[in-house]
Each structure stands twice: as C-alpha cells, then as structure tokens.
Amino acid sequence: MMKIFIFLFISLFLSSGYAVEPEIDLDLGEEINQVCAGCHGEYGEGGKDGEYPRLAGLPADYIAAQIKLFKNEKRKNMPMRPYANDRELPDEDIPSVAAFLSQIKLTSEMPDFDETVTAYEKLLIAKKVFNIPKLEGDIELGEELYVDDCQLCHGKNGAGKDDSDTPPLAGQYTQYMTKQILQFANGERWHEYAEELFAEMEPEEIQAIMAYLSITDD
Ligand code: HEC
Ligand code: HEC
Structure with missing residues (x-):
C-alpha cells in the first residue's frame, strides 16, 4: 500500500512539471549578466x-539556444568558453539570463524630455541609446538581395519576428554578422540552406546586405 502512495506522489510531482521546467527569475538573470x-x-x-x-532584445529562445550551442561546442568561440559551461552557467539558469537580456529595450534616438526628468535619469536613458554605424556599400542591391533571400525568415527590414528563434539582423553589428556569414559559408557555424545562401556570395554582395541592414535601425 505504502509503495503505491509513494509511486503516486512521485508521478504527480513529475507531471506537475516542477522538476523539469526551470523557473525564469529576472533578478537572477540580471545577476548573471554582470x-x-x-x-x-x-x-x-x-x-x-x-x-x-x-x-x-534578441528573442529569449534564440539566446538560450546559442548558449547551449556554445556549451556543447557545436558553435565554437574561445572568449565564450569560460562562461558557457556547466560550472559557470548551469542549464537551469540559462532561461533566466536569456529572458533578462531579451527584455532590455535599446532605443535608436534620445527621446524628448520634459522638465520633470532629472539629469541623472537622462544619463540612464542616454546609456540605452544605441545605433549601428552606417556602412558603405550598395544599399539598393543590398535591399534587393535581402528581400529575395533573407526577409522570409529574418523579417521585414531585418526586424526579426515575434516569438521566434530566428534572430533579428537590424541593430546587430555589421562586422559581427559578416564574420558569422563567413562561418556559415565554410561550415564552421550551422545555418539553414547555408550552401545555397552563402557559399557563392561575393564579398560585395555581403557588403551590400550589411550596408542595407546598417540603416534599418535608424
Ligand atoms: C570574454 C568576453 C565574453 C563574455 C564575458 C561573454 N561573452 Fe558572449 N560572446 C563573446 C563573443 C566574442 C561572441 C561572438 C562569438 C562569435 O563571433 O561567433 C559572443 C557571443 C554570444 C552570443 C551569441 C549572440 C548571437 O547573436 O548569436 C550569446 C547569446 C552570448 N554571447 C551570451 C553570453 C552570456 C549570456 C554571457 C554571460 C554568461 C556571455 N555571453 C559572456 C564574448 C563574451
Ligand atoms: C530559412 C530561414 C532563413 C533564411 C532564408 C535566412 N536565415 Fe539567417 N538565420 C536563420 C536562423 C534560424 C538563424 C539562427 C541560426 C542558429 O540557430 O544558430 C539565422 C542566423 C543568421 C545570422 C546570425 C545572427 C546572429 O546574431 O548571430 C546572420 C548574420 C544571418 N542569419 C544572415 C542571413 C542572411 C544575410 C540571409 C539572406 C542572404 C539569411 N540569413 C537567410 C534563418 C534564416
């Protein structure tokens, strides 16, 4: 009789999801982010x-998935190595730091202030104003290529899509993205249809797409 009770108790406990679903704790996420x-x-x-x-502002699912890829070294990067491992960042903490980073909103312009806003508050807001530097390149060609080959997944103007594990490209550093594209092209990092999309892309075409994306966050 006792055995049945224990069995029932354990089944209920497991089916409640408590034991498997990690909690999202934004304070913990903020702490990890330091x-x-x-x-x-x-x-x-x-x-x-x-x-x-x-x-x-990247989708939380995307951030979490990338951290896991770094952890199991499917995505290789030396600087991330000491931080993306079980000792420093256990799996159950990943959703919290991902959620914390995902909800940060950076703006591309300093808002208009009324007199009630203090100098200190202005300083805090100014710290979140962020703009990608405009990149030289054939913006028209870049837009054409983007619309034809990338927009379906990465969204209009590179803005990404809600609730997606596909990252937005607007507002991301062009140097960083160029490096990623070269990794997709040579198979160092996985990307859907990498062969078709990137293997034969000319450097001027990559530059053009990046030039177009560099103005989409303005
Ligand atoms: C020593 C510097 C360093 C630290 C500290 C660091 N990272 Fe990174 N991280 C990098 C670098 C460099 C890259 C870019 C890797 C590449 O070029 O592929 C990166 C990439 C990433 C990416 C991929 C972004 C994308 O758009 O795909 C995520 C997510 C990330 N880091 C999360 C974190 C989190 C969470 C922490 C803290 C627990 C952290 N990183 C700590 C250097 C660092
Ligand atoms: C079929 C959907 C799809 C298409 C089409 C597509 N992408 Fe992606 N892209 C993704 C997904 C999904 C990821 C995230 C990959 C991962 O999980 O590591 C990604 C990641 C990226 C990244 C890395 C972003 C980061 O923060 O690290 C870049 C850069 C990128 N794509 C550029 C492009 C460009 C440029 C095109 C068009 C030439 C394109 N993609 C077309 C789905 C797509």
Missing part, C-alpha cells in the same frame, strides 16, 4: 565594433 557585461555591455549592447555582439 559577468556577461564585461564583454557584451551592461545593457547587452555589445561592443568593440562588433567583436562582442549585441544581445539586448
């Missing part, structure tokens, strides 16, 4: 001309 901020910035704005990609 380590990430050393490279990706306090607000996930990235830095060093795109050596460190922007993370703010």
Whole structure:
C-alpha cells in the first residue's frame, strides 16, 4: 500500500512539471549578466565594433539556444568558453539570463524630455541609446538581395519576428554578422540552406546586405 502512495506522489510531482521546467527569475538573470557585461555591455549592447555582439532584445529562445550551442561546442568561440559551461552557467539558469537580456529595450534616438526628468535619469536613458554605424556599400542591391533571400525568415527590414528563434539582423553589428556569414559559408557555424545562401556570395554582395541592414535601425 505504502509503495503505491509513494509511486503516486512521485508521478504527480513529475507531471506537475516542477522538476523539469526551470523557473525564469529576472533578478537572477540580471545577476548573471554582470559577468556577461564585461564583454557584451551592461545593457547587452555589445561592443568593440562588433567583436562582442549585441544581445539586448534578441528573442529569449534564440539566446538560450546559442548558449547551449556554445556549451556543447557545436558553435565554437574561445572568449565564450569560460562562461558557457556547466560550472559557470548551469542549464537551469540559462532561461533566466536569456529572458533578462531579451527584455532590455535599446532605443535608436534620445527621446524628448520634459522638465520633470532629472539629469541623472537622462544619463540612464542616454546609456540605452544605441545605433549601428552606417556602412558603405550598395544599399539598393543590398535591399534587393535581402528581400529575395533573407526577409522570409529574418523579417521585414531585418526586424526579426515575434516569438521566434530566428534572430533579428537590424541593430546587430555589421562586422559581427559578416564574420558569422563567413562561418556559415565554410561550415564552421550551422545555418539553414547555408550552401545555397552563402557559399557563392561575393564579398560585395555581403557588403551590400550589411550596408542595407546598417540603416534599418535608424
Ligand atoms: C570574454 C568576453 C565574453 C563574455 C564575458 C561573454 N561573452 Fe558572449 N560572446 C563573446 C563573443 C566574442 C561572441 C561572438 C562569438 C562569435 O563571433 O561567433 C559572443 C557571443 C554570444 C552570443 C551569441 C549572440 C548571437 O547573436 O548569436 C550569446 C547569446 C552570448 N554571447 C551570451 C553570453 C552570456 C549570456 C554571457 C554571460 C554568461 C556571455 N555571453 C559572456 C564574448 C563574451
Ligand atoms: C530559412 C530561414 C532563413 C533564411 C532564408 C535566412 N536565415 Fe539567417 N538565420 C536563420 C536562423 C534560424 C538563424 C539562427 C541560426 C542558429 O540557430 O544558430 C539565422 C542566423 C543568421 C545570422 C546570425 C545572427 C546572429 O546574431 O548571430 C546572420 C548574420 C544571418 N542569419 C544572415 C542571413 C542572411 C544575410 C540571409 C539572406 C542572404 C539569411 N540569413 C537567410 C534563418 C534564416
């Protein structure tokens, strides 16, 4: 009799999902992000001309999936290595840091302030104003290529899609994205239809798409 009760109890416990679904804790996410901020910035704005990609506002599922790829070294990157491992970032903490970074909103313009806003508040808001530098290149060709080959998945103007594990491309550093495309082309990083999309892309075409994307966040 006792055995049946214990069995029922364990089944209920497991089926409640409590044991398997990690909780999302934004405070924990913020705490973890203090380590990430050393490279990706306090607000996930990235830095060093795109050596460190922007993370703010990327879909949480996408961020979580990439961290897992770094952890199991399907996506290889030396700087991420000491942070993306079970000791530093256990799997159950990933959804929290992903959710924290995903909800950060950077703006591309300084808003108009009324007199009630203090200098300190202005400073905090200014820290979240972020713009990708405009890149030289054939913007018209870039838009054409983007609409034909990329828009279906990455959304209109590179804005991404809601609730998607496909990243937006607008607002991301062009140097970083160019590096990713070269990795897709030579198979170092996985991308759907990489062969068809990137293997035969000319450097001027990549430059053109990047020039177009560099003005889509203005
Ligand atoms: C020592 C610097 C450094 C630290 C600290 C760091 N990262 Fe990174 N991270 C990088 C670099 C460099 C890349 C770009 C890798 C590449 O070029 O493929 C990256 C890429 C990423 C990406 C992929 C972004 C994308 O658009 O695909 C995610 C997600 C990420 N990091 C999350 C984190 C999180 C979360 C932390 C903290 C737990 C963290 N990183 C700490 C250097 C760092
Ligand atoms: C069939 C859908 C699809 C198409 C078409 C597509 N992408 Fe992607 N792209 C994705 C997905 C999904 C990812 C995330 C891959 C992963 O999980 O690592 C991605 C990732 C990327 C990234 C990396 C972003 C980051 O933050 O690291 C870049 C850059 C990119 N794509 C550029 C392009 C360009 C340029 C085109 C058009 C020439 C294109 N993609 C067409 C689905 C697509």
